[in-house]
Amino acid sequence: MRTVKIGVIGAGSHANNVHYPSLSMIEEAEVIAVCDLNPDRLRTTAEKYSIPGQYTDYRKMLEKEELDAVYLIMPPHQLYDIAVDCLKQGLNLFIEKPPGLTRSQTESLAWYAEKHGCKTMVGFNRRFIPLMRRVKEIVEERGHINQCVSVFYKNILSQEPPYYSGAVDVLTSDVIHAVDTLRWMGGSDVEEICSSVRRLFVPYYNSFNAMVTFKNGALGFLMSNWAAGSRVHVFEMHSKGISAFINPNDKALIYRDGLSKPEEISTFEAAGGNTEFHVYYGFLGENMHFIRCVLEDREPETSFRDAVKTMGLVEKIYANSLCKQ
Ligand SMILES: NC(=O)c1ccc[n+]([C@@H]2O[C@H](COP(=O)([O-])OP(=O)(O)OC[C@H]3O[C@@H](n4cnc5c(N)ncnc54)[C@H](O)[C@@H]3O)[C@@H](O)[C@H]2O)c1
Structure with a gap:
């Protein structure tokens, strides 16, 4: 080989x-x-x-x-x-x-x-988290995702701009993970966006919320704010009669057909029982994907061409903000 x-x-x-x-x-x-x-x-x-x-x-x-x-x-x-x-x-x-x-x-x-x-x-890497991939497959058995949510909260209240002394803004540097995952869950190109970009208690933008309509009719919600209580990074995927609530650091709860008891899948279980961070949080998966694409002459899922769309969505979040201070 x-x-x-x-x-x-x-x-x-x-x-x-x-x-x-x-x-x-x-x-x-x-x-x-x-x-x-x-x-x-x-x-x-x-x-x-x-x-x-x-x-x-x-x-x-x-x-x-x-x-x-x-x-x-x-x-x-x-x-x-x-x-x-x-x-x-x-x-x-x-x-x-x-x-x-x-x-x-x-x-x-x-x-x-x-x-x-x-x-x-x-x-x-969020797209390659074993739990995220497994749950997306389960939800999509009922048809394409019609509503999805990407939540990313952190508690960073320093007045000094974070991320290389402010060389890169919070949205582009880090909230971009939630933006890219929203695109992945939404499953098609962006049609319309309505957003809010704010400064909460600091001199730089640190809160980014958006409602995104995708061309396939799916609706995506981005909820992020770096002045929150702690790091919380969770996702929702909904399709016909099925709803999944995913915390990749812990587990996913999948509700079906009005039943009040959800199916539970732990992040370690989805990662084949491996409890190492680089494995259950998608880094091994993204690396394997890249290596295989090189060997098999295939375009990686998150190629630079695809990433242009994620960066385009980041720019639209700023450009369309209703309440930029
Ligand atoms: N996907 C994720 O969850 C995640 C998490 C953390 C960081 N990151 C990304 O990883 C990247 C690196 O972040 P980091 O925190 O490891 O940074 P870091 O500062 O710890 O490491 C960067 C390294 O690059 C070296 N370097 C800088 N310029 C160089 C040059 N011209 N030639 C050779 N080496 C050079 C530095 O000496 C340093 O060792 C960033 O893009 C960051 O956004 C991603």
Whole structure:
């Protein structure tokens, strides 16, 4: 079996928490080189995962290594030029969210990818959470989802802008997970949107709510606010006579046909009994999907081209806000 030879740019916290552990579990994936500006992180990660190629300059890595794919897991406001360099060399590319800072950047990345024949993927892991995929399949046995809800609350009340000192706004940097999942559940392109963007107790926008009508008639609700009591990230999927309430950190409750007792599926059960975060929270799944798409010459579900639509929805949430302060 052919393996995908990978160079990873970035040995920071997210890559070490989820991507290196996931890739080390995938037989068809082989991380042969790692690059980070920080020599300590570079050495620690390379030693932990026995990665032979070690670089502090990504250009040298691209020049010296025979790579099939690059993982670019670094601050989103600093990755555009590096992403273009990888794509121009025809390398398949996985990046984290957000896929650039604007829809226009994402669109340009998609253009380079298509011009150079690269498979691309954005780490919208919520779509690959085993519990989310299993429940979506069950709900869709009754027909397409006609109503869905993406809830994302956090408790971040610092006056200093979060996410790289404010280089990336809260919606584009993090609430985007809920926006992308809403698109995935809604199941078609966006027709209309009505939204509210607010500042609650802080000088930057931190609350984003929207009602989205999809072209297939489904209705989606985004509810998010970073001035809430704690992190709560849950979803609802409804189809004919069936309703699912999903907390990917815990379990899903599925109600059918007016019965008051729901079917319960735990997130660990859906992940085949595995209790590791990178497995039950969709990171292993997204990595496997990318590797398989590269091997089988298929377009990944969250390709740069698809991500243009998620970034487009993010921009529409700002543009259509009824009560922007
Ligand atoms: N999907 C999720 O749930 C999730 C969660 C957390 C973070 N993320 C995303 O992961 C990405 C990385 O976030 P993080 O928290 O790990 O950041 P981080 O700052 O911990 O790590 C980034 C690493 O990139 C390295 N780096 C920066 N510029 C470089 C360059 N030019 N060449 C080589 N290395 C370079 C830094 O030295 C650092 O080690 C971000 O896009 C973030 O949005 C996603």
